[in-house]
Amino acid sequence: MKYYLVDAFVTERAFSGNPAAICLVDKPLPESVMQSLASEFNLSETAYLEPLREGQWGLRWFTPEVEVDLCGHATLAAAHALWESGVTNSDRIEFATRSGILTVMRQPPSLMMSFPRVATTPVDDTSSLRPIAPGLVNAATAGADMLLELSDQQAVESFLPDLAAIAALPCRGVMVTAAGQHCDFVSRFFAPGVGIDEDPVTGSAHCALADYWSSKLGKTALSARQLSQRGGAIDIELSDSGVTLQGRAVTVATGQVLL
Template identity: 30%
Template sequence: MHPPIIAVFTAPELDFRGNPAAVVRLEKPLEPEEMLAQAKKIGMPATSFLLEDAAGNYRVRWFAPDAEISLCGHGAAAAGIFLARQKQTDTVLLQYSGGEVLVHLDGNRFQMRLDAIPLRGQVAVPAAIKEGLSIPVLEMYQTDNKHVILTDSERSVKEMIPDFDRLRQSEIFGYAVTAKGEAVDFVSRTLVPHVQQLEDQATGSSHALLVPFWAKKLGKNQLVAHQLSPRGGRFFAEMEEDTVVLAGTFAFE
């Protein structure tokens, strides 16, 4: 039996199909190798594995087809949506190795709360990244997750054709390439050249670092963002002190 697949951060009127994740509810713990094998067989960008512990708490782990993911925002949203519908409740708390994610469900809309990921400082741009992106790189920042790369325009983000072979010559794992938006507050694309996927479609973890970055830059706490990936994603976002609140719509695939 195939697991449910839920795409999140959709926007049908914009032809944004969001990011799909499979959700597997476990009856007993599995070894990481077994979860990785299942994720590879399922073949989604992420598979969320849910396990209820003796205290009734739900723990989640995420696997891409080729590796475990430490924090997967869209996989957390999909897992929360699945669990909320199954338990006929509107709010679910998920625990993972790095903290907690709260998911709230309202019809075909959802909201999730993530810890904001702060910038760790500006860094020099490696030649491999500058040449592999082939767009203006204005600034680059390190975080405890992906790097942030600021470029000059929405057009540069949208029309960027990454040279992944060149990008792989830098050891940096991944980056959110971003610019001020034309019709929305900011736009981005998330590139992960060292893994099978290469480009993520609608990335919650990237927005956990992009939202505080743009909130400070634009001087506002409520933002709308588009991820200009091949599938596309729309994010309604809010900063609440050290928490990023992300909202959007979803669809079963």
């Protein structure tokens, strides 16, 4: 089985953004094998691609510990791998996923993904969250995640996560965010409960971050940076029903899985 190691949402270079392993499935795989292989790769996401019909692929995402419903960077990486390998020449790819049909368009040098918008809802009582995020400004639920707004970009950069406390929260993960100095907003994302202490760049989280910051800033075109050690960049267009995430990807390795 062929695989590609792709850095998605890169800044200006390879070895930035978020790495994903993209496997082109050539025979049906048991879920146990897909999960074990994801643990072997030990990246935040390993994705499995299976051809369905012309222009459409089945796509599943696994962390080292669980299968997830939505993953942005591995979707971008999957589309990049299909185009760069020459498997498809169409400028539009559809992925059938647990979150419905997701579309990726090729617009060199970037790729554009159409994702569902995730509404954010303010949390009125933040007393249980303040020990996790001292200096908390606002908090909101964000689909399966929790959004915590901090005072400024420096607070996001210097944030020290209490991973045990975050894992104990009733959510998939926690995003900390603030207005950016050279972009509209910045963020970091932590999901220790599903095997990801800190995710380098989280496309799915930006479906909620876009909703939150669009309301605060009164604009629908947003630029974002995720301030992990690797760093990543995402440009966003927001509509009533959806979010378009735009970014770049780079293949850094290819190989064969011997199963």
